[in-house]
Amino acid sequence: MTSDITRASAAELADALSRKDISAVEATQAHLDRIAAVDGAVHAFLHVDTDGALAAAKDIDQRRAAGEDLHVLAGVPIAVKDVMATKGLPTTAGSKILEGWVPPYDATLVSKLKAAGMPILGKTNMDEFAMGSSTEHSAYGPSRNPWDLERIPGGSGGGSSAAVAAFEAPLAIGTDTGGSIRQPAAVTGTVGTKPTYGGVSRYGLIALASSLDQAGPCTRTVLDAALLHSVIGGHDPMDSTSIDAPVPPVLEAARRADVKGMRIGVVKELGGEGYQAGVRQRFEESVQLLVDAGAEVVEVSCPHFEYALAAYYLILPSEASSNLAKFDAMRYGLRVLPEGVDDPSAEQVMAATREAGFGDEVKRRIILGTYALSSGYYDAYYGQAQKVRTLISRDFAAAFEKVDVLVSPTAPTTAFKIGEKLEDPMAMYLNDIATIPANLAGVPGMSLPSGLAPEDGLPTGIQILAPATKDERLYGVGAALEGMLSDRWGGHLLAQAPDLADLTSAIAKEARA
Amino acid sequence: MTTTTAAEKVLDYAEALASFDPVMGLEVHVELNTATKMFCGCATEFGAEPNSQVCPVCLGLPGALPVVNDKAVESAIRIGLALNCEIAEWCRFARKNYFYPDMPKNFQTSQYDEPIAFNGYLDVELEDGTTYRVEIERAHMEEDTGKSLHVGGATGRIHGADYSLVDYNRAGIPLIEIVTKPLVGAGERAPEVARAYVATLRDLLRALHVSDVRMEQGSLRCDANVSLRPRAEDQQAVPFGTRTETKNVNSLRSVERAVRYEITRQAAILTGGGSITQETRHWHEDTGVTTSGRVKSDAEDYRYFPEPDLVPVAPTRELVEDLRGTLPEPPAQRRRRLQGDWGFSDLEMRDVVNAGAVELIEETVEAGASPAGARKWWTGELARRANAEGRDVADFGVTPAHIAELDGLVTSGRLNDSMARQVLEGVIAGEGAPTEVADARGLQIVSDDGALGAAVDTVIEANPDLAAKIRDGKVQAAGALIGQVMKEMKGQADAAKVRTLILEKLGVS
Numbered sequence A: 001m002t003s004d005i006t007r008a009s010a011a012e013l014a015d016a017l018s019r020k021d022i023s024a025v026e027a028t029q030a031h032l033d034r035i036a037a038v039d040g041a042v043h044a045f046l047h048v049d050t051d052g053a054l055a056a057a058k059d060i061d062q063r064r065a066a067g068e069d070l071h072v073l074a075g076v077p078i079a080v081k082d083v084m085a086t087k088g089l090p091t092t093a094g095s096k097i098l099e100g101w102v103p104p105y106d107a108t109l110v111s112k113l114k115a116a117g118m119p120i121l122g123k124t125n126m127d128e129f130a131m132g133s134s135t136e137h138s139a140y141g142p143s144r145n146p147w148d149l150e151r152i153p154g155g156s157g158g159g160s161s162a163a164v165a166a167f168e169a170p171l172a173i174g175t176d177t178g179g180s181i182r183q184p185a186a187v188t189g190t191v192g193t194k195p196t197y198g199g200v201s202r203y204g205l206i207a208l209a210s211s212l213d214q215a216g217p218c219t220r221t222v223l224d225a226a227l228l229h230s231v232i233g234g235h236d237p238m239d240s241t242s243i244d245a246p247v248p249p250v251l252e253a254a255r256r257a258d259v260k261g262m263r264i265g266v267v268k269e270l271g272g273e274g275y276q277a278g279v280r281q282r283f284e285e286s287v288q289l290l291v292d293a294g295a296e297v298v299e300v301s302c303p304h305f306e307y308a309l310a311a312y313y314l315i316l317p318s319e320a321s322s323n324l325a326k327f328d329a330m331r332y333g334l335r336v337l338p339e340g341v342d343d344p345s346a347e348q349v350m351a352a353t354r355e356a357g358f359g360d361e362v363k364r365r366i367i368l369g370t371y372a373l374s375s376g377y378y379d380a381y382y383g384q385a386q387k388v389r390t391l392i393s394r395d396f397a398a399a400f401e402k403v404d405v406l407v408s409p410t411a412p413t414t415a416f417k418i419g420e421k422l423e424d425p426m427a428m429y430l431n432d433i434a435t436i437p438a439n440l441a442g443v444p445g446m447s448l449p450s451g452l453a454p455e456d457g458l459p460t461g462i463q464i465l466a467p468a469t470k471d472e473r474l475y476g477v478g479a480a481l482e483g484m485l486s487d488r489w490g491g492h493l494l495a496q497a498p499d500l501a502d503l504t505s506a507i508a509k510e511a512r513a
Numbered sequence B: 001m002t003t004t005t006a007a008e009k010v011l012d013y014a015e016a017l018a019s020f021d022p023v024m025g026l027e028v029h030v031e032l033n034t035a036t037k038m039f040c041g042c043a044t045e046f047g048a049e050p051n052s053q054v055c056p057v058c059l060g061l062p063g064a065l066p067v068v069n070d071k072a073v074e075s076a077i078r079i080g081l082a083l084n085c086e087i088a089e090w091c092r093f094a095r096k097n098y099f100y101p102d103m104p105k106n107f108q109t110s111q112y113d114e115p116i117a118f119n120g121y122l123d124v125e126l127e128d129g130t131t132y133r134v135e136i137e138r139a140h141m142e143e144d145t146g147k148s149l150h151v152g153g154a155t156g157r158i159h160g161a162d163y164s165l166v167d168y169n170r171a172g173i174p175l176i177e178i179v180t181k182p183l184v185g186a187g188e189r190a191p192e193v194a195r196a197y198v199a200t201l202r203d204l205l206r207a208l209h210v211s212d213v214r215m216e217q218g219s220l221r222c223d224a225n226v227s228l229r230p231r232a233e234d235q236q237a238v239p240f241g242t243r244t245e246t247k248n249v250n251s252l253r254s255v256e257r258a259v260r261y262e263i264t265r266q267a268a269i270l271t272g273g274g275s276i277t278q279e280t281r282h283w284h285e286d287t288g289v290t291t292s293g294r295v296k297s298d299a300e301d302y303r304y305f306p307e308p309d310l311v312p313v314a315p316t317r318e319l320v321e322d323l324r325g326t327l328p329e330p331p332a333q334r335r336r337r338l339q340g341d342w343g344f345s346d347l348e349m350r351d352v353v354n355a356g357a358v359e360l361i362e363e364t365v366e367a368g369a370s371p372a373g374a375r376k377w378w379t380g381e382l383a384r385r386a387n388a389e390g391r392d393v394a395d396f397g398v399t400p401a402h403i404a405e406l407d408g409l410v411t412s413g414r415l416n417d418s419m420a421r422q423v424l425e426g427v428i429a430g431e432g433a434p435t436e437v438a439d440a441r442g443l444q445i446v447s448d449d450g451a452l453g454a455a456v457d458t459v460i461e462a463n464p465d466l467a468a469k470i471r472d473g474k475v476q477a478a479g480a481l482i483g484q485v486m487k488e489m490k491g492q493a494d495a496a497k498v499r500t501l502i503l504e505k506l507g508v509s
């Protein structure tokens, strides 16, 4: 086991830990070693907490030795997107404006990970304040896709998915506002789940767009996602939008892995024009496997999805412009004094700090949102967008009258090259076109690998969507499909990814020279 | 900029009223006295160490989320009901976006187009016994901001200060903002109406036990909007004039004075052919004038939108009816009833109300005191002392039970007035309940014939002239001797008994 600790899934690791085949310290150290070896190339992490992770692992080993009844994932290490507040650990949301900020409190989700005894390896890279679809908008430099280091790992949570894909962490936490868990999962060959809105507490999640944000698991297998979902899900009195109901039976569904008799809807509006041929091909093959396994597949239409992107790019910047107003140099984070001003006013300090601390994409969206909310434009923009949102929810409701789940390709293309779309925000925004409707309606979604696109050999993803609070359906269908695909591939898709160890040493050599 | 801007030209009040009809709008902010803040569990105690009552939520730290305080919502509903308002079945909070160093999130969580209570009224009794009905537009919930302290510089304002400190203890304290509809037809009584409205509202809120309503501590603050329209045959047909908003007026007297000043100031400008600038103004208690603050431009845009971090507030009709059942008797009605029960004159009752002592007296009477005794202590000695020390009567630690006990000691003849005052001194100093203090200090009217007789003899002997006068029938001269006996007995003698003894010993009884 020891030799491929980092190749093991979280479930396998949990088994080995409970059988005491390995210790939590060994498991954690193996991942820290892997990070040390490959993260120079991947740049999945913004901050690695070696001491904290090992201390937590040691504590778990002692408690296990003392015969304590531990959580099933106790001792399984995890990486957390840098948008979640972690007490005593730097948290920047990928922005210069929060450089050096160490929160005095833990996000509820982080408290739950700690309570389960999961060592936190560190904080993962992301687009600044989760604005982006490529992790190129991180103020600390882009993350790279382990399948091809010249390509993006998706965004905004590219760091979390890249860490999982590069075997730096068996599990990671992501957040999904318009697809930031599912889209990186698709382009890195991993599994990403956005639970039902309110299914996982947002307390401690640095808000991008409050009504859209949802934290969830980034993993290599559907079962691992279910395990992690069970840890982080559930009601939180600190978040008034959190659902006051038990976590859906996701683990049971993942173990059952059955689609017999299920009605599966293929969304007509997602998968046509603008979708790469190889992406469509792998998607169709996956749908065929579901049919073979006894599911009934029908095409369903969601006519208002075509307005989803437009509505999303009004609602998100509007909420973001307000959420980001707190970054004003008054209490924490960056403070920049304006140049050439002797006795600056508070407003001048705020302005200078925000000018220096925010990147272009963040500024672009703050300006958009400020405009969309301003009086005289509110009804035409924000108000209209909210109406579209209602129509999209109705599309979902009508579709789920007919089918149990909906499916589509997760992202229209495989990973593009770093820098390729940086100058074209619209092209970048289109990456989330299939994932956005779920955020607008608050329904859960999952992406899992559907294969490699024949034309470029890069991972493609299939998205599964379920009605709100019926998250277990994602796991049932996902696990069934994953089983069939793994049989076809002869194991996990990531086994076909390049071995980064060689590349890393080459890069390291280059850096040293 | 200085704080003592010279007063602008004003018009004589009577002249102003002859030419113009004032229209007012009053906005009162009330800090609720809930144990915790509007959106988090932090304490709300006044005067605590700066930034000792804060958490990630009320500091607006990244990631923190608000959760509505149900107790604050209940208080808001009770206020709405007491103001005869309709209570919303479903309403939301909104974000009011603007940058301000005191405000942790740079937006204030407030209610914009969906207030919890709306369309009400409050009847206000004026000095002449007539009633003015103040129509209430809305009462909505919001959170307070923090407080800046500018250090250095002469004025205590940000301009010229060396640095500024911000205390966020107040940030997030629940506020209810009560907004009137335009108050018209008050004529020359407009300033009195403003004062009477705020006073009536304060009494009502006090009776509801929802706020400390201490204007001097800012837990009740009034913004007064004033505009003038020229007198005309058909006053209703004349549109409202441009208004000014005088912010944070913090005493009843100031409310009246500020409105009156604005009427005369605006009248002077309008009769001089000028026009009124729409702006906020500051009231200066010391000079009795308002000065220009921020000019309100049309560009001011708070970019309101529904607060996505909070679920809507949807009070059930059962809850609303339950809360209606908790409303107290309206203060005016209750005052009339208690005045009858206690037998107070109108003047006495007004003193009691002004001293905020209605409830204290009620409880003291319930504890066994005579109404007159209760009134004497609460509105006399204690109110005087509180006034002089700038404190609140409640801060002395004197309870209605203490006063009832003290009153009993006087009526039973154990203490006289001056001794009772000494006992009260001891109670305030924390020496215990009145009887304990009297015992410990050895305070007790001496009515023992032996001791009194000896003192009387000494005094008669020392004042042969006075004694002779009394023997001759000039009984009123006994007063001087009584005073001397009291002195001899260190004030602890029973004065009536002393008088009897003197007259007896001088053979004139």
Ligand SMILES: [Zn+2]
Binding pocket: B037, B040, B041, B042, B053, B054, B055, B056, B057, B058, B059, B172
């Ligand atoms: Zn707080």
